[in-house]
Amino acid sequence: MKPRVRFAPSPTGYLHIGGARTALFNWLYARHTGGTFVLRIEDTDAARNTQEAVEVILHGLRWLGLDWDEGPTSGEGSHPSKGDYGPYFQSERGENYKRRVQELKDKGFAYEHEGAVKFRMQREPILIPDLVVGDVERKLTDREELDPDFVIVRSDGQPVFHFVNVVDDLEMKITHVIRGEDHLSNTAKHIALFRAFGVEPPKYAHIPLILNIDGTKMSKRDKGASLASYQEDGFLAEALNNYLCLLGWSPKDNTEKLSIADVVERFDLPQILRHNARFDFEKLLWLQGEYCRELSNDKFYELGLHALAKSGLDTKSLPADYVKAALETCRGKIKIFSELPAYAGFYFRDDIAYDPELAKKSFVPENKPRLQKLRDAFAAADPFTAGAIEAALKATATELGVKVGVLVHPVRLACTGNPSGPSLYHLLEVLGKEKALARIDRALVNF
């Protein structure tokens, strides 16, 4: 029988990076085994469930490329979905839950208590066989000793998570439950519930959690906790997927950069690590750089335009060729698109703010005549191409008896405001002679 796995998020308005990784591992397992990946929305908490909150989840998964075989196709009120085990919204599965509560009552496993319904939990330790952690014997805690039974239906009639989760997994014929380790302790309850229904529980695989870099729990308000923030910052889904795969799973042969297809081929539950991992933004950034450098010109242009537009830079009134050429000088230089406005903003606005530290070093009296001379050399360069610009600069440096750096830094500062950036010669060519000379003239008065 082919595995059936599921990702069952609650629509809270954002998708946690740990949740995304759980979805990824489920998806990888389904794709690796030729199984089925089910998406189920756990929207029992009606108060905070909105169509937008569901869309956030669907959008996040789609961005990562984690397509689901069964589940919602949109977050609309009508809840369209695909698959034979729907509905895939818990809010629409009330009848199933009612029927299952009655079943437990009939079998003597559930009883009314102060308006709620409680499940008669066994007192003996429960063995949790886990594909990642191994066999875990879960004893009752001291509080549970006092009363091991737990509520499965609230006094307002709403069934609780532990119950609906098990009922849905059972009815959707889920074979493998791959989820965060935070659910390990509660798995005893789930196993007891499955047995009460007279069926064998699915196989469990509890995966380690993702922690902040300082080892603390990554909660909603921590930076980088929301999947959407990575897309907003201009990360590539490929890079994030790759990094997420490496957190808690290892190909065991020192490979770091793997395409998602490679991972699908190699992924399996036994290679999942047992200990929590800290989210290392720097390493993600390195992978991002790797993937960014491989981007096609068109894709780089598209993402670059988006990042510039988002920062309020006007690219529309400039010729497309100019914008394209400008962005091409940034390829292989930036790692993430959120760097772009600061890195290449000088192409798209004339009010250049000079880096104060470099200005102190570069805009000094002895450099004024040098820059003046260089300006004249540039003015004479025709055509104004990178090659001609380089030749003009080098000739001027030789004539002045200084190293090229003496001229390079002041010109770069005058034209871009930054201490570093794209290749100076290429950037000047793109900028064009007119703009370049104007910016040099403007800078000259600051000496």
Add this chain to the structure above:
RNA sequence: GACCCUAUGGUCUAGCGGUUAGGACACCUCCCUUUCACGGAGGUAGCCCGGGUUCGAUUCCCGGUAGGGUCGCCA
């Protein structure tokens, strides 16, 4: 408080009874170079502690410590 999981450089990890403890990110030095980035060559840095078992423990067992998780009419 009880119960559960985990423990290799700063971080992610390979190794799982005998290794000069391997790789990657980050960091440092040098080279390349118009800056930066890339690339190349080096370098600093690690088996949590204490007991066992064993001829021999990073690797196995026990205890401690630390971190994480769970014990809700939240999910």
